[in-house]
Amino acid sequence: MSILLEGAWIITQNENRETLRGDILIEDNQIVQVGEGISSEGIEERIDCSRKIIFPGLVNAHTHCAMGLLRGYGEGLPLKNWLAEKIWPAEAKLKPEDIYWGSLLGMIEMIRSGTTSFSDMYPVGMERMADAAGEIGMRAVLGYGMMDKPEGRNLEGELNRAKEMLGELGKANPRIKGSVSAHSLYMCSEELVKKGKELANENGMLFQMHVSETREEVFTLLSEKKMRPVQYLESLGVLDSLSLFSHMGWVTKKEIEIAGKNGVSVAHCPMSSLKLAVGDIAPISEFMEKGANVCLGTDGPASNNSLNMLESLKMSLLLQSHKYWDPTRFSVANAWDSATLNGAKALGIHSGEISEGKLADLVIVDALAANLKPLPADLRMIAYSINPSNITDMIIDGKFVMKEGKIEFVDEGMVLEKAEDVAHELLNR
Amino acid sequence: MSILLEGAWIITQNENRETLRGDILIEDNQIVQVGEGISSEGIEERIDCSRKIIFPGLVNAHTHCAMGLLRGYGEGLPLKNWLAEKIWPAEAKLKPEDIYWGSLLGMIEMIRSGTTSFSDMYPVGMERMADAAGEIGMRAVLGYGMMDKPEGRNLEGELNRAKEMLGELGKANPRIKGSVSAHSLYMCSEELVKKGKELANENGMLFQMHVSETREEVFTLLSEKKMRPVQYLESLGVLDSLSLFSHMGWVTKKEIEIAGKNGVSVAHCPMSSLKLAVGDIAPISEFMEKGANVCLGTDGPASNNSLNMLESLKMSLLLQSHKYWDPTRFSVANAWDSATLNGAKALGIHSGEISEGKLADLVIVDALAANLKPLPADLRMIAYSINPSNITDMIIDGKFVMKEGKIEFVDEGMVLEKAEDVAHELLNR
Known part of the structure; x- marks a missing residue:
């Protein structure tokens, strides 16, 4: 299948991420080709993009997308109470079928707000x-969220569960990859963190933690280890470019240096950090200066409360600017x-920029909108002024997953209805 | 003309701003009526709102909406340099006709993001x-932005210009009201501030400053006056419930108390404060506790870079949460x-809530959207999860200014084109 997107403003990875007016084949x-006047001979589908901006699909480096089922539930509590009193009891009742519907709901929201790939960890x-x-057409890196500190869980069980999931994923769509996730140092034993990283290494996979x-x-x-988290993780030997740590807010200059030196990926989740107070x-600008691979995430929609990467990008x-x-x-x-190429790099996906040889994961925006005018369509407009109403189409892996506002591969109305049923049933379960 | 909006989720001003399922006449x-099962006898227009959320139109308490013409221009400088090197030189070349097109552009953006009324000051x-x-159907409070410190301006000239504009506005639409605006203490003499407030009082009008x-x-x-701004303004006698001060970030506890005691309105502009670093x-929660009337604004689209009040509301x-x-x-x-009723109060507009006797300024949202599911449509969804793509209709002053996504009273395509021409011509002027 060949598609020619003609005459668009294309956000490039050139210096200053300049806009190019041209075509994408x-x-x-x-x-396979980006430039002016690409020949349309033999092309199966030609799309007039003369009023469109095209940018590479955003990569949501940290989310728990099915938590949309619990969006708005238990609002306004401190993080620890919100988790212990509201979220964890509700999550304990979750069944795989709930996750299916919650995930589809979250994926529709992600597609409508410009995200083509995401990384998710969940228990x-x-x-x-x-x-x-697989069904809706998104690209994902998925990890079973291991934790052996809560009651009823243990190290061997968690590792087996993670391995089992990786086995299942092996059978799935090539757009879906596995990863190994250990929830956090406060929910996981030292041994589980080490064995988790070993399992990831054995499979050449990403290792993730909060x-x-x-x-x-x-x-x-x-107080327990006489070390700060990043130093402690270094002592466990889990710092390298195949490790992705989310949040990383409470860090010292020394930890920033260690993370940078080891080329660790950092998933910044600005909305959830603010919302959970x-x-x-x-300090992502410092992480970047020191050599860490800074990515962007929304975190789960229960602590944001959206999956809108455009909003996280602006924030x-x-x-x-505010911090410094x-x-x-x-x-x-x-x-x-951080919202595109770095996320793709962390997740091991050959996307994140519009150039020859990259995966065709693209977002198409109608530039003829009051909030994107009047100066030329460029990256500043995408970073500061866009909102999901401007996005009309999305291509992932060379296929339209949304076309002229319509989600292509699942019945959107049915997903909304089912997700609503599941959420109500879950909270009364 | 009578309109019955039937079967909607209605955001009320009840305790906790609970949602009511019912009709609006x-x-x-x-x-004129809000409740369940309102009779449709003799109604001219009935609208099925069974999949809609309706909320009172947002009130943007501080903006410079025509600055959308300069959106993205001169990005990334500190406030002072950005103003002195980029914005003021460009603004010096602005003609009234530019403002007309820039304003229409901004108003389309505001309508599409849920704002029905706004306050604007501009020179x-x-x-x-x-x-x-008047043409597009919005409600506005407008003030000529007086300043007598820059070269070429003087107190008498500024006051005369302000009076002249108030005279012109008197002839305009009843939806448009005048106000008196003095830019700031650093751009205005003490005398101009005092005389400005007097002029506002003589006309029973709002007085505004940064x-x-x-x-x-x-x-x-x-260093000059041995007083902080709010104390100094108190000494000038300009603090009362007909004064609206925007930003108010660098204030002491004492100043918060003074502002509260005098019932001053405060226009918080979170996005521009962050963006301009x-x-x-x-400290709006403290202002509110002490009795100030806290409102919300986007500030101009050149320092945001949008006019999206939904985004400012969430932020x-x-x-x-973050600050405290x-x-x-x-x-x-x-x-x-702060985004609705308080703004309406500050601007002297009888709107900001959905109840009998209030002005019919309403926003209609399609609740059947992935980002608003799955829990019931309530205020948390509007505050945290909505985006402009969910807004389908807007009623201002009892008339649809947007219906099923279409701007009703101006030609949107023509406005976008003209605004683009004006901006390009301006920057090359």
């Missing part, structure tokens, strides 16, 4: 999340890379 | 902004009031 699942139903991603999200977590570890704004920019009292500290290009 | 420009073309609001936006402004005043998050919530490390400090109802 897609063959099968790849971008239940990941095989059904893989099914959902790290330094709250002060309590940092100071508990400091954890108190930090992650990642504004919050660095300096609007030049973190550039639009820096933020853009 | 509009006659002429007023809401040029306010009469043409009034024309634009106050305590930057540290520099506060400390310059402190002014360093503060305004006002998240930033108070406490997600319970500022409630969803508090934030909601």
Whole structure:
């Protein structure tokens, strides 16, 4: 299948992420040519994009997308109480079939807000999340969220569960990859973290954890181990470019250096950090300067409360300006890379930019909108001014998963209805 | 003209801003009945709202909407340089006709993101902004932005210009009201501030200023007058419930008390404060506790870069949680009031809630959307999860200004084209 997108404003990965006016040729699942006046001979589908902006699909580096089922549930509590009193009791009742519907709901929201790939860790139903991603056409990196500290769980059981899921994923769609996830240092034993990283290494896979999200977590570890989280993780030998740590707000300059030196990936989740009042704004401009691979995530929709990466992108920019009292500290290009190319790199996906040989994961935007005018359609408009109403089409792996506003491969109305039934039934279960 | 909106989820001003499932009857420009099973006998227009959420139109208490013409221009500089090197030189070339097109552009963006009323101060073309609001159907409070410190301007000239505009506005649409605006303490003499407030009082009008936006402004005043801005303004006798001060970030506890005691209105502009890296998050929960009337604004689209009040609403919530490390400090109802009822109160508009006798300024949302599911459609969904793609219709003053996504009273395509021409011509002028 070949598709020619003609005459668009294309957000490139050139210096300053300049806009190019031209065409994109897609063959099968790849971008094979980008430029002006590409010949349309023999092309199966030609699309007039003269009023469109096209950007590479956003990569949501950290979410728990099925938690949309619990969106708005238990609002307004401190993180620990919200988890212990509301979220965990509800999650304990979740069945794989719930995750299937919650995931489809979340994926529709992601598609409508510009995300083509995401990374998810969750303690239940990941095989059904893989099914959902397979059906709707998204790209995903999925990890069973191991934790051996809560009652009823143990190290061997968790590792076996993780392995089992990786086995199941092996049978799934090539767009879906496995990863190994250990929830956090406060929910996992030292042994589970080490064995988890070993399992990831054996499979050449990404290893993921929540790290330094709250002060309590940092100071508990400091009192128990006499080390801060990143130093402790270094001592366990789990710091390398195949490790992705989310949050990383409560870190010292020394920890930033260690993370940078080891080329660790950091998933910044600005909306959830603010909403849960954890108190930090992650120093992502410093992480970037020191060599870490800074990515962007929404976190789960229960602590955001959306899966809208465009909003997280804008806030990642504004919050660095605010944190350092300096609007030049973190550039639009820096933020853009964290939402696209860096996320793709962390997840091991050959996407995140519009150039020849990359996977055809693209977002198409109607530039003829009051909130995107009047200056030329460029990256600043995407970073600061866009909203989901501007997105009309999405291509993932060379296929339209949304076309002229219509979700192509699942029945959207049915998903909304089923997700609503599941959520109501779950909270009364 | 009578309109019956049937079977909607209605965001009410009840305790906790609970949702009511029912109908809204509009006659002429007023809401005349709200409840279940309102009779449709003799109604001219009935609208099935069974899949809709209806909320009162948002009130943008502080903006410079025509600055959309300069959206993205001169990005990434500190506030002072951005103003002095980029914005002011461009603004000096602005003609009233530019403001007309820039305003229409901004108003389309506001309508599409849920705003029915706004307050604007600007140093040029306010009469043409009034024309634009009149034509598109919005409600506006407009003030010529007086300043007598820059070269070429003087006190008498500024006051005369302000009076002249108020005279012009008197002839305009009843939806448009005048106000008196003095830019700031650093751009206006003490005499202009005092005379401006007198002029406002003579006309029973709102008086507006930018106050305590930057540290520099506060400390310059402190060194010159030995008083902080709010104390100084109190000494000038300009603090009362007909004064609206925007930003108010760099304030002391004492100033918060003074503002509260005098019932001053405060327009919080969270996005521009972050983007311009002014360093503060305004302590709006404290202002509210002390009795100030806290409102919400987007500020101009050149320092945001949008006019999306839904985004500012969400961020006002998240930033108070962040500022106080406490997600319970500022409630969803508090934030909601600041975006609706408090803004209406500050602007002297009888709107901001859906109840009998209020002006029919309403936003209609399609609740059947992945980002608003699955729990019941309530205020949390509007505060945290909505985006402009969910808004389908808007009623202002009892008339549909947007219906099923179509802007009714101006040609949207023509406005986008003209605004683009004007912006390009302006920057090459």
